[in-house]
Amino acid sequence: MYLGFYSQVKKQVSTREAAEHYGFKVGRNGMMKCPFHDDRNPSMKVDQNFICFGCQEKGDVIRFVSKLFDLPPYDAAVKLTEDMGLTVTAENRPGVQPGIRKKAKRERTERQQFEQSVDRVYGVYCDYFRLLNQWAEEYAPRSPTEDLHPLFVEAMHQREYVEYLLDLLLYGSSVVVKLFCNTYGLIIRYSSPCLKWCLISIV
Ligand SMILES: [Zn+2]
Incomplete structure (x- = not known):
């Protein structure tokens, strides 16, 4: 007590x-x-x-x-x-209440910043996902012998993964989402040149 x-x-x-x-x-x-x-x-x-x-x-x-x-x-x-x-x-302790208020305010600001960064990351991946769907149709090979277009290949490779990331951002626990947003730099390093460009131009 x-x-x-x-x-x-x-x-x-x-x-x-x-x-x-x-x-x-x-x-x-x-x-x-x-x-x-x-x-x-x-x-x-x-x-x-x-x-x-x-x-x-x-x-x-x-x-x-x-x-x-x-x-x-x-x-x-x-x-x-x-x-x-x-x-x-x-x-x-009465004298430290302003400090507590300051802490609460700081936490509120941190939460807002976090939510904004999640929104931003989600927006980037949504754009990228739309692009991948577009490529999957636009650059689909017309005949079985045709060489695969690199953007079609990227769409095939990335679509499922990006869909998974979008689900994670929407429904994942805050810990996972935070981890995801914090490792943004790593994701950029290992993503496709096109997503890399999307990410860097928006962030
Ligand atoms: Zn006395």
């Missing part, structure tokens, strides 16, 4: 530890001179929390630091985190 920021701070540092850290002498009985009233004899008891038998001030470590340095509770908790080197999970 996620603990709130204040709870995380209080769990990691007692008032006594904080008081000692800020230079107060705490006796074995846990008594120290109260910083909140003119205390001649140690009349404040500190352990996890604190209570003063002289001025009746009491509270937890955050209140102690808040009163000591005249800070709002949140700033006191942040000060404790920094001064005592505490580890606090950031999620619900």
Whole structure:
């Protein structure tokens, strides 16, 4: 279960530890001179929390630091985190919300860029697929003895493969599609001169 920021701070540092850290002498009985009233004899008891038998001030470590340095509770908790080197999970910490928002925005931008790149790659392969179908008809040999036209050969070789790639771009899991788009350079290197030209001219 996620603990709130204040709870995380209080769990990691007692008032006594904080008081000692800020230079107060705490006796074995846990008594120290109260910083909140003119205390001649140690009349404040500190352990996890604190209570003063002289001025009746009491509270937890955050209140102690808040009163000591005249800070709002949140700033006191942040000060404790920094001064005592505490580890606090950031999620619900009020001060880091702008960072979370920034992260969400970055993720949104990345997703949009990814979708755009998929659209682009899909468009290129669609054009190429149309071209292959066209070649398959246009350059089909008219007689069994006729030499095969190179574009007809390419159409025969590539059609099925390109159809498979189009399916993959449309229905593949995002991981596969991402991999596909990221290896674009490799695909260009091993594709036919015509597709290479299509890809480079569009990307
Ligand atoms: Zn006091």
